[in-house]
Amino acid sequence: MSITKSQFGKTKDGKTATLYTLTNRNKMSVSFTDYGANIVSILVPDKNGVLADVALGFDTVTGYENNGPGFGSFIGRVGNRIENAVFTLNDVTYQLEKNSGSHCLHGGFIGYNKHFYETEYFEEDEGLTIEFSRLSPDMEQGFPGNLDITVSYTLTEENELLIEYFAVSDKDTLFNPTNHSYFNLAGQNAGSILDHMLFIDAIAYTATDAGLIPTGELTDVSGTPMDFRTAKTIGQDIGADYEPLKVAGGYDHNYVLNTTREEASLVAKLWDPKSGRCMEVFTDLPGMQLYTGNFLDGVLKGKKGAAYSKQSGVCFESQFYPNSCNIKSFPDSTLPRGKEFESVTIYKFTIQK
Numbered sequence: 001m002s003i004t005k006s007q008f009g010k011t012k013d014g015k016t017a018t019l020y021t022l023t024n025r026n027k028m029s030v031s032f033t034d035y036g037a038n039i040v041s042i043l044v045p046d047k048n049g050v051l052a053d054v055a056l057g058f059d060t061v062t063g064y065e066n067n068g069p070g071f072g073s074f075i076g077r078v079g080n081r082i083e084n085a086v087f088t089l090n091d092v093t094y095q096l097e098k099n100s101g102s103h104c105l106h107g108g109f110i111g112y113n114k115h116f117y118e119t120e121y122f123e124e125d126e127g128l129t130i131e132f133s134r135l136s137p138d139m140e141q142g143f144p145g146n147l148d149i150t151v152s153y154t155l156t157e158e159n160e161l162l163i164e165y166f167a168v169s170d171k172d173t174l175f176n177p178t179n180h181s182y183f184n185l186a187g188q189n190a191g192s193i194l195d196h197m198l199f200i201d202a203i204a205y206t207a208t209d210a211g212l213i214p215t216g217e218l219t220d221v222s223g224t225p226m227d228f229r230t231a232k233t234i235g236q237d238i239g240a241d242y243e244p245l246k247v248a249g250g251y252d253h254n255y256v257l258n259t260t261r262e263e264a265s266l267v268a269k270l271w272d273p274k275s276g277r278c279m280e281v282f283t284d285l286p287g288m289q290l291y292t293g294n295f296l297d298g299v300l301k302g303k304k305g306a307a308y309s310k311q312s313g314v315c316f317e318s319q320f321y322p323n324s325c326n327i328k329s330f331p332d333s334t335l336p337r338g339k340e341f342e343s344v345t346i347y348k349f350t351i352q353k
Helices: 061-065 243-248
Strands: 002-010 016-023 029-033 038-045 051-053 073-075 086-089 092-095 118-123 128-136 147-155 160-169 178-180 197-200 202-208 214-220 252-257 265-271 277-283 287-291 315-319 341-351
Touching: 002 061, 002 128, 016 118, 016 128, 016 147, 029 147, 038 073, 038 341, 202 243, 243 252, 252 265, 265 287, 265 315, 277 315, 315 341
Parallel strands: none
Antiparallel strands: 002 016, 016 029, 029 038, 038 051, 073 178, 086 092, 118 128, 128 147, 147 160, 160 341, 178 315, 197 265, 202 214, 202 252, 252 287, 265 277, 277 341, 287 315
16 A cells, blocks of 8 residues: 655645545555545546546645535535524524525535645554544634544555544534545546436435425435435436425435444445446444535536536535434534544445446
C-alpha cells in the first residue's frame, strides 16, 4: 500500500490545498484533500480490471470552494434539513442559517466541507488511514459547544473505504455528520445512474412535506416505488405517479434502517451490470438519505470537463433522521457534553459478473 501527496491548487485567499492519494495492492485508490476533508476521487477496477473514477467531483480545489452539490463532502455539524432553521436544547432556542428556503441544510452556508483540516496519515493492520481534524468553535453555524472533530478514512486491501467520525464537545450540542459523495459505478463522466441496480434493506422511510421536511411519520415502503428490498434499477420507478417522488424530483428520502449503534450492518448494495462494479454500504447509524442527484443541471463542469446532468450520480448519506432535533420520536442526534461520539460508514467495492 502507498500514500502520495501533491498540490491541489490554491484557494481564493491564497492557501495551498493538498491532495492525498491512498492506493492498495489491488490498484484501488482514493484521493482526499485537506480542504474540506473532501473525497476527490475513487478509482476501482471493473470486471476486466479496467480502472475508472466512480466519484463525481472536481480537478482542483477551486471547484470545492464553489461546491454547491456537495461532491465528496464531509457534512456537519448537522447533515440534512432542520425545519425553519431553529431548534431548542436545554430550554435555549438556537437560530441557524436559512440556506435552503426557510430551512437549514447541511449546517448552513459554510459547511464543514469549506474549512482546512489538520492532517495525519499512517498504516495499520487494517489498511492505510488518513485523519482530518479541526476544532469547530462554539456557535459556529449557530450550534453550541466547542466541538473537537476528526473524520478518518481508511482504505483496506479488501477494497473497503471506511469513514469513521469522532467528536467531543464542551457543551451539549447536536452532531449528525455524513458523507455526501455522488457515485456512478460506470465512471464519473458516464452519464445517468438510472440503469444501476439497487437494494436497500429498509421497510420504511420518513415521510416529508412539500419542503422535504420530515413530518414525523414513518411510511411503509410496501407496494410503493420506494421499495428496494428486492433489487431493481434506480430508474424503474423514479418517474412513477407518486407524490413523494414528484415533490423531490426523484429519490431524496431518508430510509429507516435495520441497524444498531453497536456495529455496522449492510444496508444497501449498488451495482452497474455493464462494468460489473458493485458497492455495498454498511453503517451503524439509524438512517440513510438516498439522493439521486435531482438538482444537477448539466451546467456544472466536473473532472475532465464532465457535465453532471440530473441523476448522473447517487448518494448514500448515513445519518440520524433529518430534523431529528425537532421530532422527539426520532433517534436523538444530541451529543451530551464530554461524551465521545463515534460512528462508522463503509463503502465496499466488489465485482458482480
